[in-house]
Amino acid sequence: KQEVTQIPAALSVPEGENLVLNCSFTDSAIYNLQWFRQDPGKGLTSLLLIQSSQREQTSGRLNASLDKSSGRSTLYIAASQPGDSATYLCAVKDSGYALNFGKGTSLLVTP
Amino acid sequence: DAGVIQSPRHEVTEMGQEVTLRCKPISGHDYLFWYRQTMMRGLELLIYFNNNVPIDDSGMPEDRFSAKMPNASFSTLKIQPSEPRDSAVYFCASTEGGRVVYEQYFGPGTRLTVT
Numbered sequence: 001k002q003e004v005t006q007i008p009a010a011l012s013v014p015e016g017e018n019l020v021l022n023c024s025f026t027d028s029a030i031y032n033l034q035w036f037r038q039d040p041g042k043g044l045t046s047l048l049l050i051q052s053s054q055r056e057q058t059s060g061r062l063n064a065s066l067d068k069s070s071g072r073s074t075l076y077i078a079a080s081q082p083g084d085s086a087t088y089l090c091a092v093k094d095s096g097y098a099l100n101f102g103k104g105t106s107l108l109v110t111p
Numbered sequence: 112d113a114g115v116i117q118s119p120r121h122e123v124t125e126m127g128q129e130v131t132l133r134c135k136p137i138s139g140h141d142y143l144f145w146y147r148q149t150m151m152r153g154l155e156l157l158i159y160f161n162n163n164v165p166i167d168d169s170g171m172p173e174d175r176f177s178a179k180m181p182n183a184s185f186s187t188l189k190i191q192p193s194e195p196r197d198s199a200v201y202f203c204a205s206t207e208g209g210r211v212v213y214e215q216y217f218g219p220g221t222r223l224t225v226t
Contacts, residue, residue: 031213034215042220043217049212096167097144097159098167101154102153103153
């Protein structure tokens with residue numbers, strides 16, 4: 001069974017810092033990996049999706065990388081802002097149709 | 112398209128009552144998923160359907176939970192009788208299985224509180 005782990009569970013940084021969120025998975029035979037953002041009491045917003053054949057994807061200040069062989073992905077956020085405060089979830093799709101989620105990293109960016 | 116629609120957005124009920132959560136997937140999507148999110152366990156798959164047929168219900172916690180998809184545009188998740196430990200956020204998601212890029216689209220969720 002695919003296990004997805006996100007470290008750290010919580011992170012607090014001052015505004016303007018660059019930061020990295022980590023995601024690891026146990027079975028490298030994945031189809032794709034997706035990063036989501038979840039604001040308190042809200043649903044999931046898809047940020048980036050990386051296909052298994054890709055190494056990275058970028059959207060604005062966000063960059064996600066994928067290393068299948070080591071079972072790792074990172075989400076890099078440049079020049080963090082208070083509006084980036086949210087929980088970030090990593091989800092892996094393997095041979096099944098459902099997504100396997102990590103428990104998320106709760107990010108707080110302080111002014 | 113309006114995206115995945117879920118109702119109600121919030122539900123508060125007493126232990127022992129029946130609860131029905133509803134989902135309308137994105138038109139044209141042939142897969143529908145029900146997930147549950149709790150602080151302890153994170154987001155977990157409960158059940159998913161393909162072309163209105165349940166494919167994998169191994170995540171359904173117990174017989175108190177049941178899900179149906181009578182047609183391509185509607186699904187329900189029912190809990191009877193409800194218990195306080197069922198308190199969670201329930202998400203519905205849908206996708207089109209034949210696409211090269213497989214991506215699930217999530218509804219806003221239903222926050223269930225069982226007292």
